[in-house]
Amino acid sequence: MAHGARVNRPKNPNDRRHGARSGPPRKGGGPRGVPGKGGANNAGGRRGPGGRKPQGRDTQIPDPNLPKRDGDRIAKLLARAGIASRREVERMIEDGRVAIDGEVVTTPATVLTSLKGVTVDGNPVGAPERTRLFLFNKPAGLLTAERDPKGRATIYTALRNALPADTPRLMPIGRLDYNTEGLLLLTNDGEFKRALELPSSGIPRTYRAKAMGKVGQNDLEALFEGVTVDGVHYGQIEANLERRSGLQNWIELTLTEGKNREVRNVLEHLGLQVSRLLRIAYGPYDLGDLPRGAAVEVKQGEVERFRKALSRERAK
Numbered sequence: 001m002a003h004g005a006r007v008n009r010p011k012n013p014n015d016r017r018h019g020a021r022s023g024p025p026r027k028g029g030g031p032r033g034v035p036g037k038g039g040a041n042n043a044g045g046r047r048g049p050g051g052r053k054p055q056g057r058d059t060q061i062p063d064p065n066l067p068k069r070d071g072d073r074i075a076k077l078l079a080r081a082g083i084a085s086r087r088e089v090e091r092m093i094e095d096g097r098v099a100i101d102g103e104v105v106t107t108p109a110t111v112l113t114s115l116k117g118v119t120v121d122g123n124p125v126g127a128p129e130r131t132r133l134f135l136f137n138k139p140a141g142l143l144t145a146e147r148d149p150k151g152r153a154t155i156y157t158a159l160r161n162a163l164p165a166d167t168p169r170l171m172p173i174g175r176l177d178y179n180t181e182g183l184l185l186l187t188n189d190g191e192f193k194r195a196l197e198l199p200s201s202g203i204p205r206t207y208r209a210k211a212m213g214k215v216g217q218n219d220l221e222a223l224f225e226g227v228t229v230d231g232v233h234y235g236q237i238e239a240n241l242e243r244r245s246g247l248q249n250w251i252e253l254t255l256t257e258g259k260n261r262e263v264r265n266v267l268e269h270l271g272l273q274v275s276r277l278l279r280i281a282y283g284p285y286d287l288g289d290l291p292r293g294a295a296v297e298v299k300q301g302e303v304e305r306f307r308k309a310l311s312r313e314r315a316k
Contacts, residue, residue, distance in 0.1 A: 074098070075108035077115055079190025081128040082169055086194050097121050129168055131189040133303045135285055136162065136295040138184045144175040155184065162295040173197060173282070174205070174258050182207075182279035183287040186295075195310055196283065199235075199257045202313075206254045206281040207263050208242075211272035215249060217241050219270055223253075229269045234262055252280075 075093065079086040090108040092098055098105045101117040112118070118125045136159065138144070143154045155172065163170075173185040173196045187193050196203055220239035227234050235257050243250040249272070253263055264274050280287045284306065290296060 071111045071113040073108060074100075074105060074110040074112050074118070076191060077112060077128075078118070078120070078125065079194065081115060081125055082171070082188040082190060083120055083125065085171060085190045089190070092120065129188060130300065131192050131303055131307065132168065132170075132187060132300075133192075133298040133306075134163070134167075134170060134186045134295050135287075135290060135298065136184045136186055137287060137290045137292050138176050138181055139292050140179050140181045143178055144172050144184065152178070158293050159186075159295060162293060176279060177261060177264070177277075180277045180279065181292070182277075183282055183285065183290075184279070185282050185285065192307065195314065197258070200314075201310065202256050203283045203310075204254050204256055204281070205258055205279060205283075206252065208278050208280050209251045209253065209263060209267060209274050210276040211249050211251060211267050211274045212247050213249070213270075213272040214247065215241065215251075215270055215272055220251065223266060227266060227269065229265050232259065232265070234259060234266055237266065 075086045075089045078084070078089045078092075078098070083089060084092065086108075089098070093105050093108045096104050097120055099119050099122075100110075100112075102119075115125045115127065136155070138155060139158065141153065142158060143152050145154050146156060148154055159170070168188040170186040170188055171190060171193050173187060173193050176182065176184055185196065187196075195201055217240070220241055223234075223237040223239050226236055235255070238254040240252050241249060242252055251267070253266075255262060263277060267274050278287070285298070
């Protein structure tokens, strides 16, 4: 990280200090946290236009009569070890790339108590490291992928210069489009990655968009009810018109789904042309004044507090 760079990281998931940001100042700022039930400092307690409160999510309660399973599914263990996300691990198993003591694993439902004897592509899998989390200010013009068949630069090109040499393999939490910039979280823990990406976790993502065209606050508030564009339904979006100069608008949007090109598609549906898009927050983490192309690691204690808070909310 460049000398003097600073990121405002939370003492806990529901206590975030806002840092300096590019673009106009945020209107009516306040901390965002992991989803929960009420409280001004919690994303779950925020209300939309007219005092309407977002609907809660359904949860599944484990059957207490079922016997407890000794161990975890191999896909979950490999994701936790940083091999890949659970879904990617399942694909690896389908392709016959995972084995136990030389025998190819045929189902991701295989239950193990450890990764002893497990190999991926013939390479032994080590014990999981501690969960680590990094904040990266992604510049525009980088692909959120490990490699590109077209030869375009990826985030890993920039990360080679932004991270210490001993940094473990990191996976992006969610994606940012090629021309979208701003906050991208990275972790070595595939299970943690999955928990932060799932729409059911309700983690808020906040973007700031510079867009040309005519739009009013009433148009943006209508997005709170969700909108369908070209057959794709986008859920609840909190949007505010922060500043307007002629036909140029700065708009802040907070959403929890993160579907492909969601912000651009929704704003284009309103007749706007997006010329710049930045993600300025993900869950309790702000972009702050982290320099473009720089990365910083979140302190271990903060990561653990966030993980525990997230686990509690998902268990409700």
